Amino acid sequence: MKQEKDPEFVKFTGIEKRFGKVLAVKRMDLEIPEGSLVTLLGPSGCGKTTLLRMLAGLESPTRGDIYIKGRRMNDTPIHKRNLGMIFQNYALFPHKTIFDNVAFGLKYRNISKSVIKDKVEKALETVRLPGVGERMPSQLSGGQQQRIALARAIVIEPDVLLMDEPLSALDENLREDMRREIDNLQQALGVTTIFVTHDQREALSMSDKVVVMKDGFIQQEGTPEEVYNNSINHFVADFLGHSNFINSVVKEKTGDFLSVTLEDDHTFFAVPAGVLNTGDKAEIVIRAQKFKLGYRTDHVPEEGMNVFFGKIVDRSYMGGEVSYFIELDNKLVLHAINFVKRSPYRRGDEVFMKVAPEHCRLLKL
Numbered sequence: 001m002k003q004e005k006d007p008e009f010v011k012f013t014g015i016e017k018r019f020g021k022v023l024a025v026k027r028m029d030l031e032i033p034e035g036s037l038v039t040l041l042g043p044s045g046c047g048k049t050t051l052l053r054m055l056a057g058l059e060s061p062t063r064g065d066i067y068i069k070g071r072r073m074n075d076t077p078i079h080k081r082n083l084g085m086i087f088q089n090y091a092l093f094p095h096k097t098i099f100d101n102v103a104f105g106l107k108y109r110n111i112s113k114s115v116i117k118d119k120v121e122k123a124l125e126t127v128r129l130p131g132v133g134e135r136m137p138s139q140l141s142g143g144q145q146q147r148i149a150l151a152r153a154i155v156i157e158p159d160v161l162l163m164d165e166p167l168s169a170l171d172e173n174l175r176e177d178m179r180r181e182i183d184n185l186q187q188a189l190g191v192t193t194i195f196v197t198h199d200q201r202e203a204l205s206m207s208d209k210v211v212v213m214k215d216g217f218i219q220q221e222g223t224p225e226e227v228y229n230n231s232i233n234h235f236v237a238d239f240l241g242h243s244n245f246i247n248s249v250v251k252e253k254t255g256d257f258l259s260v261t262l263e264d265d266h267t268f269f270a271v272p273a274g275v276l277n278t279g280d281k282a283e284i285v286i287r288a289q290k291f292k293l294g295y296r297t298d299h300v301p302e303e304g305m306n307v308f309f310g311k312i313v314d315r316s317y318m319g320g321e322v323s324y325f326i327e328l329d330n331k332l333v334l335h336a337i338n339f340v341k342r343s344p345y346r347r348g349d350e351v352f353m354k355v356a357p358e359h360c361r362l363l364k365l
């Protein structure tokens, strides 16, 4: 029978870390389910590395507790926590062979040489670099070296795999490949993984759960879809993707939506993201991808559809998509992103931009 997965495989309760005057992590509670890949996402300095280092035992918490598999870890030394780690700057030992690099974590485990050999070979096969054991790190490419670091982390069959921005030193294409590789490998091994990044695309594409952090606090946690589609505040909506924010005042409930008044008295329909009452100030959040553009002269009014009119002031081609900045008649500038084949518009063109109310979310101000 399949064992139930532990929803609190890793658990932080009231965890806090102070460095002198800086509170790097503030009273944080977080649970990491067994077998999942959870990313910690947030801007530089928000406490991601500090949280990971506390879990690893490289830093001790100022207060709060850390549990792995239900056991309190606060006083457990680093080598007894059974964690695999890959850090951005954690290079391979340059003077050791690949074999010795990968075997490193097994040395102190009382395992026979022949078993070590088998395990190392298997780990190298897992990262698709079989047979490189005799080489030196300098004889491998950057991406290959990062795969060896991965082999070294998984060879010990860790309870938890910790990765702190492991892809940031790689170029864009290689990053994409490695991202997919880590994702596949994590699923194949089923190892509980905490992945730190400040790259939202990385976080959204590979996680079971995304934890968005700012200033040592968790802002929101949830599936990639939840945090992207139902961002609970300005910071999260702004950090994930390209969002427009428009100030408004709540007027009344109209069918499934709320109608609001914009600063130019324009009426707009949107979905409330929380409890909102008539007269409340709220900001409308609209993803740049949700606008449909057309030439102003072609516009036909549609019942219940939100629409703006303006002029294109900036256009940038981004490969598959085109990014536009549009100055509205009321001088507000909005950002729209459309697929290339729906984007014949040029700088200076007069356009309308329409967006259905279900793509407009209202956050209380």
Ligand SMILES: Nc1ncnc2c1ncn2[C@@H]1O[C@H](COP(=O)(O)OP(=O)(O)OP(=O)(O)O)[C@@H](O)[C@H]1O
Pocket (backbone or CB within 6 Å): 019, 020, 022, 023, 024, 042, 043, 044, 045, 046, 047, 048, 049, 050, 051, 198
């Ligand atoms: N050893 C330390 N001594 C003093 N302050 C520290 C120390 N380590 C981290 N900090 C501070 O704690 C805060 C959180 O740092 P942390 O390295 O955890 O951020 P991060 O989210 O990993 O950022 P980045 O994305 O830049 O890696 C920062 O303000 C940082 O300056």
Ligand SMILES: [Mg+2]
Pocket (backbone or CB within 6 Å): 048, 049, 050, 164
């Ligand atoms: Mg960091």
